[in-house]
Amino acid sequence: MSDAQLASGDSATDLPRDSHSTYSLAIVGCGPRGLYCLESFARVFAQQSLAVPVVITIFEPSRDPGAGNIYAVDQPHFLRMNYANERIDAWRDCQERPKSNLSLVEWLERHHPTLANPDGYSPRAVVGEYLHDCFLQVCDQISESFVVKICRQKVTNVERLESMWKVSTEQDSILVHDVVVTVGHEGWRAPASLPPVDSKRFIKSVFPVDRQLSMACVPPGRRVAVRGFGLTWIDAALALTEGRGGHFVRQQGALCYKPSGAEPAAILPYSRTGRPMLAKPVKTRMTIPSQWDEIWKDGSRQISEVTRPIDQGAFWEKIWKQILDSAAAALQVTSPNAETSATISQWFEWWRTSNFDSRLTLNLMQQSVDVALGRIPPNAPFALGEAWRQLYPALINCINHGGLCEEAWPAFRQIEVEMERLAFGPPAENVRRILALEKVGVVDLSFVSGATLASDAASLRLVTPQNRSDVDLVINAVIPSPLETRSNGPIAAMFQRGILSRQNRHIGFDVDEKGGPTASTHSDAAGLTVFGRVTDGCILGNDTLSRQLHPEIENWAASIVPRLSSWKQRN
Numbered sequence: 001m002s003d004a005q006l007a008s009g010d011s012a013t014d015l016p017r018d019s020h021s022t023y024s025l026a027i028v029g030c031g032p033r034g035l036y037c038l039e040s041f042a043r044v045f046a047q048q049s050l051a052v053p054v055v056i057t058i059f060e061p062s063r064d065p066g067a068g069n070i071y072a073v074d075q076p077h078f079l080r081m082n083y084a085n086e087r088i089d090a091w092r093d094c095q096e097r098p099k100s101n102l103s104l105v106e107w108l109e110r111h112h113p114t115l116a117n118p119d120g121y122s123p124r125a126v127v128g129e130y131l132h133d134c135f136l137q138v139c140d141q142i143s144e145s146f147v148v149k150i151c152r153q154k155v156t157n158v159e160r161l162e163s164m165w166k167v168s169t170e171q172d173s174i175l176v177h178d179v180v181v182t183v184g185h186e187g188w189r190a191p192a193s194l195p196p197v198d199s200k201r202f203i204k205s206v207f208p209v210d211r212q213l214s215m216a217c218v219p220p221g222r223r224v225a226v227r228g229f230g231l232t233w234i235d236a237a238l239a240l241t242e243g244r245g246g247h248f249v250r251q252q253g254a255l256c257y258k259p260s261g262a263e264p265a266a267i268l269p270y271s272r273t274g275r276p277m278l279a280k281p282v283k284t285r286m287t288i289p290s291q292w293d294e295i296w297k298d299g300s301r302q303i304s305e306v307t308r309p310i311d312q313g314a315f316w317e318k319i320w321k322q323i324l325d326s327a328a329a330a331l332q333v334t335s336p337n338a339e340t341s342a343t344i345s346q347w348f349e350w351w352r353t354s355n356f357d358s359r360l361t362l363n364l365m366q367q368s369v370d371v372a373l374g375r376i377p378p379n380a381p382f383a384l385g386e387a388w389r390q391l392y393p394a395l396i397n398c399i400n401h402g403g404l405c406e407e408a409w410p411a412f413r414q415i416e417v418e419m420e421r422l423a424f425g426p427p428a429e430n431v432r433r434i435l436a437l438e439k440v441g442v443v444d445l446s447f448v449s450g451a452t453l454a455s456d457a458a459s460l461r462l463v464t465p466q467n468r469s470d471v472d473l474v475i476n477a478v479i480p481s482p483l484e485t486r487s488n489g490p491i492a493a494m495f496q497r498g499i500l501s502r503q504n505r506h507i508g509f510d511v512d513e514k515g516g517p518t519a520s521t522h523s524d525a526a527g528l529t530v531f532g533r534v535t536d537g538c539i540l541g542n543d544t545l546s547r548q549l550h551p552e553i554e555n556w557a558a559s560i561v562p563r564l565s566s567w568k569q570r571n
């Protein structure tokens with residue numbers, strides 16, 4: 001299906017009305033997860049040879065469905081993935097997979113051969129091209145079975161209307177039999193709670209960088225504070241440097257930054273703890289002992305045998321202890337004198353409770369790069385991060401859908417936030433870029449922990465007990481938590497009506513194994529499905545491109561077939 005054909009469904013007035021002759025499905029939000037839903041539904045439908053006329057209406061405000069806004073194809077290429085190429089595959093990996101369903105690496109070999117390194121981290125824009133291509137391919141495959149309409153508008157509300165679901169935009173509404181809501185981050189936005197700084201000196205959000213961090217918004221030569229020290233801060237720092245014509249060159253094994261002159265005078269990140277995100281391993285550079293596979297398998301088995309629901313005691317004694325034991329066992333393979341489970345636990349306690357100064361932060365970042373590139377042997381932070389990555393699928397299985405008691409969630413969240421830093425950090429290349437920027441003084445980590453922002457009409461400054469520094473501007477690089485919904489979006493509207501609810505205040509909305517809302521005050525939420533970030537915790541770690549970790553979309557697609565069959569019999 002061509003873009004021109006896709007555009008034909010643009011007008012909300014074209015949208016299909018309820019009909020007894022046609023089954024209607026709406027997909028609200030078509031980033032990666034909306035694409036996965038479309039593909040799963042189409043595949044399962046084709047396998048069942050159901051002779052039912054179906055209209056699918058896709059609501060997606062951004063230009064390229066499949067890519068959505070996060071993988072927008074027109075964003076600059078210095079914004080890179082935090083997920084290696086080999087892990088990205090928009091298709092379900094199954095035996096009967098057609099040859100035309102290419103994984104990212106196969107697709108890169110054809111379209112961007114210089115990027116087709118399985119261990120590499122591609123620009124997000126390139127991954128967006130891939131995802132949009134996959135979307136067009138699915139549309140092409142289903143064009144004879146279904147009518148697919150694209151509506152490039154934001155949905156504002158989804159509500160029950162008798163036996164149907166009413167999906168509304170600001171301009172219009174349609175009635176559908178089934179609706180699947182995959183709005184992910186709900187577009188670019190800032191958290192509700194921000195420091196009270198006037199808008200002239202405060203940039204609320206980093207994305208899209210072309211607009212938010214343009215030369216006009218952040219003029220060269222200014223001193224810029226950046227709130228937050230996670231992955232978004234790295235994107236902000238690169239946008240203000242590499243994005244302004246500076247470049248990184250390799251000199252005697254080190255990465256060095258050559259400024260363009262258009263950078264800020266200084267970029268000063270500030271955060272509560274200064275704990276950095278550590279580099280992901282470069283597998284081809286590290287020597288990974290073959291015995292590690294058995295260690296991860298055994299650890300995963302132990303975790304999968306823990307009886308649900310898991311209370312706080314069992315979380316510490318069985319789950320967390322297993323992660324520590326697996327990390328220690330892995331280190332013991334590399335060196336018999338390596339750290340034990342107890343010393344790794346002590347290290348983690350130190351990490352979790354310390355505020356790091358700039359020197360320590362830089363050391364930890366550099367060490368993580370050295371381990372990732374195989375220059376030094378694996379250490380405690382690497383082993384813990386690797387254990388978390390490897391045991392994560394088992395963790396998902398035992399925690400999802402109420403596996404962890406409510407009282408155990410604060411303990412789990414405490415661990416999870418640190419393990420994000422150790423296990424799911426940036427590629428080593430990006431940590432090296434930040435280190436290179438620090439070396440030439442463009443990035444200044446003096447306020448990386450424990451700093452507060454003080455502002456009055458005349459000045460803006462970062463303050464610690466030992467230090468203070470005037471800044472001209474502040475950029476917020478903290479994105480809203482999964483629990484913070486967009487106030488004028490469909491998720492907030494469904495929550496207010498009691499269609500979505502959560503019984504456990506530490507996690508996202510409750511859904512079952514097919515993505516259907518549970519604990520809803522509406523007795524009949526049949527036909528409504530919600531996937532993605534807003535269900536975080538009920539479904540652990542689902543804000544990812546991975547299709548392999550979570551079975552819920554496949555379960556939903558399989559469950560819609562009996563619904564379609566019974567609808568057919570009734571009509």
Ligand SMILES: Cc1cc2nc3c(=O)[nH]c(=O)nc-3n(C[C@H](O)[C@H](O)[C@H](O)COP(=O)(O)OP(=O)(O)OC[C@H]3O[C@@H](n4cnc5c(N)ncnc54)[C@H](O)[C@@H]3O)c2cc1C
Nearest residue numbers: 029031032033068069082083154155183184185532544545
């Ligand atoms: C800056 C950034 C970098 C990331 N990098 C990685 C990475 O390297 N690897 C990784 O695995 N994950 C990464 N992630 C996580 C990322 O969210 C997931 O990879 C993936 O995008 C989730 O897909 P999704 O479809 O659930 O959500 P999204 O990608 O957020 O897609 C949701 C879609 O819904 C649309 N939408 C929103 N509101 C409405 C509405 N009201 N009506 C209609 N449509 C709507 C949006 O336009 C969007 O296209 C990153 C996230 C961010 C923010």
